[in-house]
Amino acid sequence: AQKITQTQPGMFVQEKEAVTLDCTYDTSDPSYGLFWYKQPSSGEMIFLIYQGSYDQQNATEGRYSLNFQKARKSANLVISASQLGDSAMYFCAMREGNQAGTALIFGKGTTLSVSS
Amino acid sequence: GAVVSQHPSRVICKSGTSVKIECRSLDFQATTMFWYRQFPKQSLMLMATSNEGSKATYEQGVEKDKFLINHASLTLSTLTVTSAHPEDSSFYICSARSQTIGAEQYFGPGTRLTVT
Numbered sequence: 001a002q003k004i005t006q007t008q009p010g011m012f013v014q015e016k017e018a019v020t021l022d023c024t025y026d027t028s029d030p031s032y033g034l035f036w037y038k039q040p041s042s043g044e045m046i047f048l049i050y051q052g053s054y055d056q057q058n059a060t061e062g063r064y065s066l067n068f069q070k071a072r073k074s075a076n077l078v079i080s081a082s083q084l085g086d087s088a089m090y091f092c093a094m095r096e097g098n099q100a101g102t103a104l105i106f107g108k109g110t111t112l113s114v115s116s
Numbered sequence: 117g118a119v120v121s122q123h124p125s126r127v128i129c130k131s132g133t134s135v136k137i138e139c140r141s142l143d144f145q146a147t148t149m150f151w152y153r154q155f156p157k158q159s160l161m162l163m164a165t166s167n168e169g170s171k172a173t174y175e176q177g178v179e180k181d182k183f184l185i186n187h188a189s190l191t192l193s194t195l196t197v198t199s200a201h202p203e204d205s206s207f208y209i210c211s212a213r214s215q216t217i218g219a220e221q222y223f224g225p226g227t228r229l230t231v232t
Contacts, residue, residue, distance in 0.1 A: 035220075035221070037223075043154075043207055043209075043226045043228070044223070044226065045160075045223035045226075047220055047221075047223075050220060091159065101148040101165065101167070103150045103165055103211075104150075104162075106159045106160045106161075108158070108159045109158075109159050
């Protein structure tokens with residue numbers, strides 16, 4: 001079974017509008033971390049936001065917020081006030097446990113296109 | 117934030133030759149580094165986990181004799197693609213996590229390998 005599921009291959013949004021990118025995860029480990037990364041066409045992986053499984057509040061970083069619903073095992077990324085520069089591939093990822101030696105596992109990604 | 121560098125950023129080689137890719141953590145020590153491969157429009161797939169001073173751990177389906185990993189110091193891991201073939205053409209990304217900075221996993225800018 002897939003650990004990280006992103007069901008939206010592509011999303012389209014107009015400038016200044018908000019957009020939600022979906023992510024569901026599967027783990028039996030009570031300690032885990034959820035990440036969102038942005039990958040523009042240059043290929044670099046840009047860290048956006050992190051949510052720990054024990055965090056009581058939803059994570060926020062500027063225009064990015066993570067809608068963490070633990071019982072549903074979902075960790076959707078909300079981008080408010082979209083900008084043209086937000087057009088990129090977005091990946092949801094999970095790390096099970098909290099050891100430095102545990103890798104991130106990625107979803108298939110969602111391509112976001114922002115139009116003017 | 118912490119920086120991970122990769123060298124080279126792009127490489128073109130002939131079929132049958134070997135290529136070495138370097139991954140360095142510039143301002144932190146990383147006992148563990150991760151190597152991912154990404155085909156166009158696809159997700160990052162974990163190839164192996166590189167451990168300083170010991171053998172790398174390879175994911176299922178990744179040939180350890182073809183993708184040689186050496187993690188000789190706390191700031192350097194290398195991936196050597198031996199006897200490269202056109203199907204090895206891909207985007208290779210390394211990643212590392214600081215033991216002291218926090219939960220974030222830092223990514224290098226990636227190396228685009230083209231085998232002709």
